[in-house]
Amino acid sequence: MDPKQFEELKENLWDFMKTEIYPNELRHIKEVKDIRSNGPSHWKQPQIMFELREKAKARGLWNLFLPVDSAQLAGRKGGGLTNLQYADCCEIMGTANHAEFAAEACNCASPDTGNMEVLARFGTEEQKKQWLEPLLDAKIRSCYAMTEPAVASSDATNIRTMITRDGDHWVINGRKHWITGAGNIDCKIMILMGRTGPKDAATYRSQSQILVPMDTPGITLVRPMETFGDDDCPKGHMEILFEDVRVPLANMIWGEGRGFEIAQLRLGPGRIHHCMRMIGQAERALSHMCRRASSRQAFGQKLSEMGSVVQQIAECRAEIDQARLLVREAADRMDRLGNTDHYTRKLLSLVKAVVPSMTQRVVDRAMQIHGGVGGSQDSFLPAAFVGCRNLRWADGPxxxxxxxxxxxxxxxxxxxxxxxxxxxxxxxxxxxxxxxx
Structure with missing residues (x-):
């Protein structure tokens, strides 16, 4: 997208945040609480999200994550943005009270974005028609099953869920956990990573990725995993048991043994998205910190006049700007050389290691300046702290x-x-x- 059009898009997105997202944050919180108290319907989407999606569509703020090449493969119109441009959009969307609230309203939330990119790039025409098209229209949701409870899944060669061939079907047996989005009643399809090769197969050719409809017999949602006492309704992070789950041979993505290649191509852009949303969270935390320091007085002076507070504010500013530059360099490099380039791979690892922990420090300082209210339901800071702390595990610690x-x-x-x-x-x-x- 040319620079002038992109500036107009950012103005449109900022206006959407100011007129639709920020004013509806409390309504979203209330509706999620109401849903949580309704037992069996615990995992349905709040009404406000459906309304916001329609407004985002009307503004042209839909599927912004989808780059030009993936959009062409999907036969759809995406954002037409470079990774660098979309990174700026992620930061704006990340200034909501929850890192993915605005992103979800624009159909740009994980794990759907990564799954849609995989299907657009590697899916067959039938797979695209059956699963990609409804995902692009937000008619269904999806999940991505990789992590396992029995092994250190940060080393993906450890994955032990088996995908074995039996006639014209693949049969899946294993257990996964921390499967984000699997609890939502609109989640209809899963991309699962498992072992298809024998134990003596080449390490990086022994894993495959396969489409598994959520209503397939043999799938059991064992329990929602909680982080800091929160089950992240209505998405959920589920533990799932697979017992002789049978899916057609045609459900394999990009061929047997291509799992690691798919994972690397999927996770690179996702790290940019996550980290720029975290920078948005850090920016909001810093703004709240400055406002609180400027409005509260203790021991005869405002907090903003105390040297220790001023230094913390300056440290936050420096750390946020440093992190942003690192992510923007990674996004620019990915645009020019792809995410398999040696230096780009290093940058993608660095941003994932640097940004969530930076955000955690900024949010922690903001909470301290706020005192008790900084850890209460009157502030977005507790949710922001949990979000960035969780991200220090997600997609690799x-x-x-x-x-x-x-x-x-x-x-x-x-x-x-x-x-x-x-x-x-x-x-x-x-x-x-x-x-x-």
Whole structure:
């Protein structure tokens, strides 16, 4: 999208936030609470979300996440945005009281966005017709099943759910947990990652991804997983048992053994989306922090006149801006070189390691400045804190991403950096020497 059109789109999105999202935050909270108290209908979508979706569609703020190439493959109109442009939109949407409230209103929330990209890029025409089209219209929801309770799923080679061939069907057996969105009654389709290859198969060719309708016999929603006592209604993070679940051979995505390739192509853009929404959350927390500090007085002076408070505000500003620049560089690099480029992969790991923890620090400082109300139902801060803390586990924990980024940096330094070859000085000879390590 050309720069002028993009500025108009951002103005449109900001206006949508100001006129529709912020004024309806409390209504959304109330409707979710009412749904939660209704027992069997616990997992249905609140009415406000249906209304907001119609308004987003009317404004042209629909499926903004879908890049031009994926939109063409889907036979639909997406946002027409680059990853860098959509990153800015994610930050704006992330300023809502919940990181994905506005994103969901614009059909840009996870895990649906990643699933739609997978189907657009790798799905057959029949798969697109049956599942992608209703997802693009928000007529159904979806989930993505990868994490397992019995193994360290941050290393995806550990995944043990089995997908075995039996005649003209695939048969699935295993257990998954933390499956976001699976609790929603509108969730009709799951993309599941499991093992199709034998134990001696090449490590990264032993996993596949497959479409599993949620009403398939043998699927049991065992329980919703709670984070900090919250079940995240109406999405839910479910534990799911698969017992002889049979699906047609045609449900395999992109062919047997392509699971890791799909996962990498899926997770790269998702990290940009998540992290820029987190920056939106951090910006809102900082604004609330400044407002509170400017309006409250203690010991004869405003909080905003206390040196320690002013320093915390400055630290928040610096950390948010540093994180934003890192994410924008990753998005720009992905636009130019793709997300399998060596340096892009390092940046994608860095943003996932840096941004959620940065947001957690900013939100924590804002909560402290607010005192008791900062941890109460009168503030968005507790939900923001839980959201960024959860994201430090989701899509791989911090430690995995630091490890990946560090290993890629070592490889770059050894093979490409001209500075790596500069030797230490031998002061006796006034000539360089190489240190013995």
């Amino acid at each position: 911090d430690e995995v991403h630091w490890r990946t980024a560090g290993r890629l940096e070592l490889s770059f330094q050894r093979k490409q950096s001209p500075l790596y070859q500069i030797e230490l000085y031998d002061h006796d000879k006034s000539t360089p020497f190489r240190a013995k390590l």
